[in-house]
Structures are given as structure tokens and as C-alpha cells.
Amino acid sequence: MPNPTPKRHIFGDEGDVASHLYANVEEPIAEPSESTRLYSVESGVHPNGIITDETDNISLMHFVKSTLIYPSSKNDTIFNDDDQFEDTIDVHALFNSFCDKANHVLNESIATLVHVIGIVWYWCGGVLLNGFALAAAILITTAILTFIHSLSNPLSDHDGVIDNRSNTPENKDTSKNPTLADIPKNRHSLDTVHLSDIMGIDEAKEELVEVLNFIKHPQKYKQIGANIPRGILLVGPPGTGKTMLAKAVATEAQVPFFYSNGPEFVEIYVGQGAQRIRNLFAKARRMAPCIVFIDEIDAIGIQRASGDFSGSNREHDQTLNQLLVEMDGFHSSTGVTIIAATNRLDTLDRALLRPGRFDRIIHIPLPTVQGREAILQLYLKRVKYDKDVNLRDLAKLTPGYSGADLKNLVNEAALHCVKQGRDMVTLQDLQEARDKVGMGSVRKHMQPELERKMTAYHEAGHALVAYHLYPHADPIHKATIISRGSALGFVEQLPDGDRYSYKLAQMKARLAVCMGGRIAEELVFGKLNVTSGASSDIYAATELAYRMVTEWGMSKRLGPLNYKRLGGITSGHGKGTLSPDTAAIVEQEVRELVSEAHEVAEGILRRHRNQLERLANELLERDTLTGKEIKSLLDPPPSHDAENGQEEDPDATPDLSASDLLGDQHAAR
Known part of the structure; x- marks a missing residue:
């Protein structure tokens, strides 16, 4: 069978399918946070687990096709024939994902088996080993069956995958060849964000264009001996577009994007936050080149207090130390870029800000009058509004407004327009929305x-x-x-x-x-x-x-x-x-x-x-x-x-x- 043309496909979180089987034997591997998201990536053969034997290649392809084309339940049918399967799925990338999961499951199962055998031998000698051999076989078989079951349901919502494909002509025409995103499942979705979609912060965008060049063309910088920055810190008030900028960089660079929030790493028990950090960056290294984005990093990067050895501070310190260790592991060959956002730069630990970790600090201020005018024009295009509205005058009436505030302003104006029975947003609606956002709703009670x-x-x-x-x-x-x-x-x-x-x-x-x-x-x-x-x-x-x-x-x-x-x-x-x-x-x-x-x-x-x-x-x-x-x-x-x-x-x-x-x-x- 000829190799299929490389296409855009979806990578999902690699869950630890056997971890629940031996959670009481070893320290359990922390489950990835549900908000950790992996966006789509331009398909290609993964460097790990490449299949070279032609016979194994054909057999494995037959197995994967059989699980997707001929599932156990007729109601779960995904593809109707081989041609549709080949036109839709990047088979080679799916093979590599299969190998990664298989190696992970078997290695973890064998490691657990050896660990448990050692414990039994120490306490009971060889008397119980015959009976334990049967239990070990059941353990490994269960792990393999669980893994195969996960392959037969490749679009499980548990993966938390978001398809962020580019609007190329071949992706736009989905009437003939449905893609994974077209399958009627309960999927999460997110609009693709490009740098051109972000207005009012042109200086910050210019700096991020340079970061984009670091990711897309690293060889140009390596040839002259330049060290590519791997840590970018976005600093600015809430609502100025820090998260959108990070997503736009990932979209433009066509690399996977891991999203996480700082408070998700704050745990009660010592060591859990550090484990979450390790899991996140382990996945990022496997998917390199990629971008890891940590929003509200001040939740874990706040300056450490000296002399306080309470349990909560030990947990925070371990989490921060693990983040510092992971960032020290980034170098030019890693291919992992970390972008973080905060509105409290003065509270961050100084060790986190030194060169070699966050090499670039990009300040994102509130938009100027010209920036607010551009943002208002962007959001007003999405609603029907009176073209006589003077956007420059409206921008002058909104000093101190962030991009998020202006988006909310336009939405409130549209809601007020519908409430008043009009079919077009007018200046009156925008002024009423501005007063409501700034001061609150009108109180209709009668004053004495x-x-x-x-x-x-x-x-x-x-x-x-x-x-x-x-x-x-x-x-x-x-x-x-x-x-x-x-x-x-x-x-x-x-x-x-x-x-x-x-x-x-x-x-x-x-x-x-x-x-x-x-x-x-x-x-x-x-x-x-x-x-x-x-x-x-x-x-x-x-x-x-x-x-x-x-x-x-x-x-x-x-x-x-x-x-x-x-x-x-x-x-x-x-x-x-x-x-x-x-x-x-x-x-x-x-x-x-x-x-x-x-x-x-x-x-x-x-x-x-x-x-x-x-x-x-x-x-x-x-x-x-x-x-x-x-x-x-x-x-x-x-x-x-x-x-x-x-x-x-x-x-x-x-x-x-x-x-x-x-x-x-x-x-x-």
C-alpha cells in the first residue's frame, strides 16, 4: 500500500493506563490536569518507535484499520471502507503513537512486576512465587487489554484534544472526506487564533514575531552561535491578551501547544505539584518542538519565604524547584519553548527570572487610543452596528479599558440592542453598555x-x-x-x-x-x-x-x-x-x-x-x-x-x- 500523503491529525494526552493497577505499590503517577490541552501539529513520523520491518508494518496496519473500520459495535462505526480510512488518517503517525503507548504500558507493567516480586521474595521466600506468577500474568494481560481498548476508542473525551487545524483549502472542503473533527462526538473546540486577530498591542506582537522565528527557523540562529531563548514571560494587566498571544504563536509556528494554569499545580500534599510539573514537561519533550504555556505563573513562582518550614510552603518550594529544574533542562536541541503569563512580576522568585530560564520579558500594556479603536473595530465587525458610530470618539471614552473589557462592552451593547427591539447596535447602546460595565446596572428604585x-x-x-x-x-x-x-x-x-x-x-x-x-x-x-x-x-x-x-x-x-x-x-x-x-x-x-x-x-x-x-x-x-x-x-x-x-x-x-x-x-x- 503506498504511503498516504501527510495530513493534519490529532495527538491526545498519553494517559497512564496501568497506573491504577499498582497505585498502592509505588508512588502513583499524577493524572494530567483536565485543562492541559494539546493542540494539533503538522503530522510526521515520530522519532520514537519507528516500524522498519515490512511484515510487522503490514500486520500492525491491518490491526489498526480493523479496530477503526470494523469496531465491535455497529453504532460506533467511524470509517466505512479502506479508502476513506486512508484519505483521512495519517497511518504512519498513528503507528508511532501505537508503539509509544505499547512500550509505555509494557515497560511500566514489567517494572511493577519486578518490584512486587522483590517484595514477595524478601518476605515470603519462593513459596508464593508459583501463585504470584499467575497474578503477574493477569496484571500484564489486563494492562494490554486496557491499552487495546483505548485504541479502539481513539476519540475518547478523556483525551481532552482540541483540533486547531489551519484553514487550508484541503481542510476547508470536508464534504468529500470527513476528518476526525467531523465525527459527531462530544468534542471540545476552540477558534484558531492568529497574530493578525490580535489588535492594539503591536509592540508586543513584534517581539513575539521574533520568538516565532526562533521556533520556525532555529538553524539560522545556531549557525552564528546564538543561543535561542527558551523562556518567554508575558507581563501585563488582566485582559490584555497574554493567553491569546501565546496561542497565536503556537498556531503560526504549527507546533503543539500545552496549556496549563498555575493554580493547578498548587496541591495540599507535598510532592504532588512537582509530579504534575514532571509529567507536563515529559510529555512536552516527547512532542517537541512544542510550546508549553503556564498562565498565572505567580501561583507557583511566587518568591520563596526563608525560615518557614510549614507543609504548604514545602509543597510550594518543591513545585517551584521542579519547575526551575525543568527549565534548566531546556537547551537548543530540546525544541521546547515555555511561555508564561503574569500580572504580578514583582512577586516572582528571582531565580525564575534569571537569564537561562526566562530570557525574554515582554510587557503588554493596556491599549492606547489607537489600539482601542482597532480592537473596537475588530469586535464590532462581528455584530450589526450603525456605521455612523465614530470609533475614535468611542475609543477616547474608554481610557484604561483592556481588550477583554472592550469585547465585553461590545457584547453588552448587542444585548442592550436586542432588549430595546432594534436590529442594529447604535451609539446609544454602546454608551449604555459602557456605563453598565463601568458603574453597574441602573437601579430603578425611587429615592426620597x-x-x-x-x-x-x-x-x-x-x-x-x-x-x-x-x-x-x-x-x-x-x-x-x-x-x-x-x-x-x-x-x-x-x-x-x-x-x-x-x-x-x-x-x-x-x-x-x-x-x-x-x-x-x-x-x-x-x-x-x-x-x-x-x-x-x-x-x-x-x-x-x-x-x-x-x-x-x-x-x-x-x-x-x-x-x-x-x-x-x-x-x-x-x-x-x-x-x-x-x-x-x-x-x-x-x-x-x-x-x-x-x-x-x-x-x-x-x-x-x-x-x-x-x-x-x-x-x-x-x-x-x-x-x-x-x-x-x-x-x-x-x-x-x-x-x-x-x-x-x-x-x-x-x-x-x-x-x-x-x-x-x-x-x-
Whole structure:
């Protein structure tokens, strides 16, 4: 029979079929995690167990064909004739898989048999060996029959195989020759991911293209003596596409892809996590060249604690040590590339980050405005949407959104569109979805009139302070008293563009805006009638002031020191290892920053009390005001009130100008 044309086929996890037979004799081999997945690979003859004898080749081929073409149950029929079998299955690759499994089963069975014979001989001498010979024969026979049964069901869901075939012309036309993926079984499936499908992180993609060249063309680098990096660490916030990038590299390289998650290696009993690591990399070496991807690697790669010998830490240390050993075993001839992902680089053990293990660290930031526009365009192509939607404007309204956030945004907009009975996603749907994702669903309960009025003045206070502190404060996007999530109302500010750092003046303006809501309540309703609605504002102001003092060196009394890095500030606002004197200074500096912001906001609201009333009444009437509407309501400039004969508060203080923010009066002490 002529050799069939090499085709794409599926490799599955090689289960330890005989391990359950002797689990009480030796340390059991840990079962592979169900989430460990092996994606398809371009077929070829496996280097292990190649059949060279022509007679054995024909006999084994006849056996495999008979188990697939003529199964024991008519309901399990997979192929109807030899031609369909030959056109669909890569027989040579299946032979090699057969040999690997057979060798594994027989070797494990014989090793177990010898081990048990030694135990019996030691304790009982040769008296029981005759009876034990029969038991050994039964053991080996059972193992072989179990293995043959697994071959007769090659598409068992237990294998957890995902077919990730490329969309080549021969694979697209499946009407004539069905493939393994076309068989109506309960199979897992996953869309093939290419680098062209990932938007908004072009710099990271460029670095991964180089990694792709390492995998596809290693000889080019070996010829000049370069060492190919075998460890790639992807670092970035959640939802930025780290896992998708790893899958795309595997797809483009046409190599197997092992997916695992860091928490899966965290076990209770010492040694189990290390065993899982060994099993994973043993399979990877057999399938090389391939990619092993470990998501959330910080679960097992967190820095080891010295002096703690508890059981949980011993298990963690053994697992991490085994991972380090496996990564040390990678070299240019291994063909195994490990890609890991984390959003907590600072917590990883330093031994894991040294050259030779993770040689490349690729940072994947949140997408820019241009990146968000490209991501929105990608996901909106999958739904029916109004082409008049300005994607650039929508991208500007989503600063800090990750790719996953934008995908969820588009999906929520589509759901809202259907709910409203429309057949096309509009800008209104996208704006509603954005508010829902950011602040939560609308709460339709009716507020008491007094609470609604206090909410209106509270939000008007925030908006008025932000309006008068522009450009140090971000522009107002909108103000609303519609309840969403846990908020009774909110004022949303958006920067003019992407921002990667903040100036001292901008931070002080932010503190003043946080204070505006509470002060508006005090001015209108009295200090004894303020509400708890400012709790989140006070927390945000305190948090920002703490970071200004302890992390960003914005205090002359403490100097440019990062007390958090030095271990002086614990989570929350507690005092860690700081001396009592230093801790007292920190508290005093934070209090002074917040007090100054309170004075600035109070001065603005007292001076422009008429604008506060006007803005609050408009919110009570319309519920929501956009930034443009607020600007038109508060313009022309403040002198307009005086020209109309309206009196100002005699106790008012001047507005905070740029010189005030950066001068001696409000400079960092």
C-alpha cells in the first residue's frame, strides 16, 4: 500500500493506563490536569518507535484499520471502507503513537512486576512465587487489554484534544472526506487564533514575531552561535491578551501547544505539584518542538519565604524547584519553548527570572487610543452596528479599558440592542453598555425627594470644582444622579488623551474635586446634615494622599523616599515597620494634603454659590448632563454674575490658579 500523503491529525494526552493497577505499590503517577490541552501539529513520523520491518508494518496496519473500520459495535462505526480510512488518517503517525503507548504500558507493567516480586521474595521466600506468577500474568494481560481498548476508542473525551487545524483549502472542503473533527462526538473546540486577530498591542506582537522565528527557523540562529531563548514571560494587566498571544504563536509556528494554569499545580500534599510539573514537561519533550504555556505563573513562582518550614510552603518550594529544574533542562536541541503569563512580576522568585530560564520579558500594556479603536473595530465587525458610530470618539471614552473589557462592552451593547427591539447596535447602546460595565446596572428604585436633592447638590459640587480647576482637573464628561450599582450618582471625568503620569498640580486638583461633594452638602444643608455618600470620595482622597507621601516622594519633610518599597506601609493604611516618629509624620502630611484640598474646594463653592444652585437644579430636572451642557450652563465666565447685580459670598476665597497649585501656599511640605 503506498504511503498516504501527510495530513493534519490529532495527538491526545498519553494517559497512564496501568497506573491504577499498582497505585498502592509505588508512588502513583499524577493524572494530567483536565485543562492541559494539546493542540494539533503538522503530522510526521515520530522519532520514537519507528516500524522498519515490512511484515510487522503490514500486520500492525491491518490491526489498526480493523479496530477503526470494523469496531465491535455497529453504532460506533467511524470509517466505512479502506479508502476513506486512508484519505483521512495519517497511518504512519498513528503507528508511532501505537508503539509509544505499547512500550509505555509494557515497560511500566514489567517494572511493577519486578518490584512486587522483590517484595514477595524478601518476605515470603519462593513459596508464593508459583501463585504470584499467575497474578503477574493477569496484571500484564489486563494492562494490554486496557491499552487495546483505548485504541479502539481513539476519540475518547478523556483525551481532552482540541483540533486547531489551519484553514487550508484541503481542510476547508470536508464534504468529500470527513476528518476526525467531523465525527459527531462530544468534542471540545476552540477558534484558531492568529497574530493578525490580535489588535492594539503591536509592540508586543513584534517581539513575539521574533520568538516565532526562533521556533520556525532555529538553524539560522545556531549557525552564528546564538543561543535561542527558551523562556518567554508575558507581563501585563488582566485582559490584555497574554493567553491569546501565546496561542497565536503556537498556531503560526504549527507546533503543539500545552496549556496549563498555575493554580493547578498548587496541591495540599507535598510532592504532588512537582509530579504534575514532571509529567507536563515529559510529555512536552516527547512532542517537541512544542510550546508549553503556564498562565498565572505567580501561583507557583511566587518568591520563596526563608525560615518557614510549614507543609504548604514545602509543597510550594518543591513545585517551584521542579519547575526551575525543568527549565534548566531546556537547551537548543530540546525544541521546547515555555511561555508564561503574569500580572504580578514583582512577586516572582528571582531565580525564575534569571537569564537561562526566562530570557525574554515582554510587557503588554493596556491599549492606547489607537489600539482601542482597532480592537473596537475588530469586535464590532462581528455584530450589526450603525456605521455612523465614530470609533475614535468611542475609543477616547474608554481610557484604561483592556481588550477583554472592550469585547465585553461590545457584547453588552448587542444585548442592550436586542432588549430595546432594534436590529442594529447604535451609539446609544454602546454608551449604555459602557456605563453598565463601568458603574453597574441602573437601579430603578425611587429615592426620597430629600435624598435625591442632596445627591444633586453633592454631584454638582464635584462638577463645579472640576470645572474651575481645569486644566489641572480632567474635563467633565458627564454628571448624573441616576443610581447605578452602589452609587446614587456620579461625575465622570476623562483626560484629553492617554496619560502615563500625573503632575503634582493634577493630583492636588484631584484631591480638591474629591472634597467638592461633601462641602456642597455642608454649605446647603448644614454640617449636621451631611450624609455618608462621600465615603468613597474620602477614601479615594486619603489613598491618593498616602501614595503622594509614601510612594512618590511629594513631601519635603520625608524626602524622595518610597516607604512602601522599604516595607514601611502595609496593605490598607496601616503602619508597617516605620518608626513611631516617621509614622506620625506620614499621618500629619496626609492630613495636611487633604485639609488643603478641602480649603480649596470650599473656596470655589462659596465664591460660585449661584452656579452651584443652577447646576444642582438642572440635574434635578434632567437627571443627566453632559460635559458640553455643563460648560454651556456655567459659561460665560464668573464676572457675568457681578454684571447682573448678583452678590457674591463676602467670605469667599479666590479660585485656585496654577500659581496657587505650584506656589508656596500649596506646595508639598
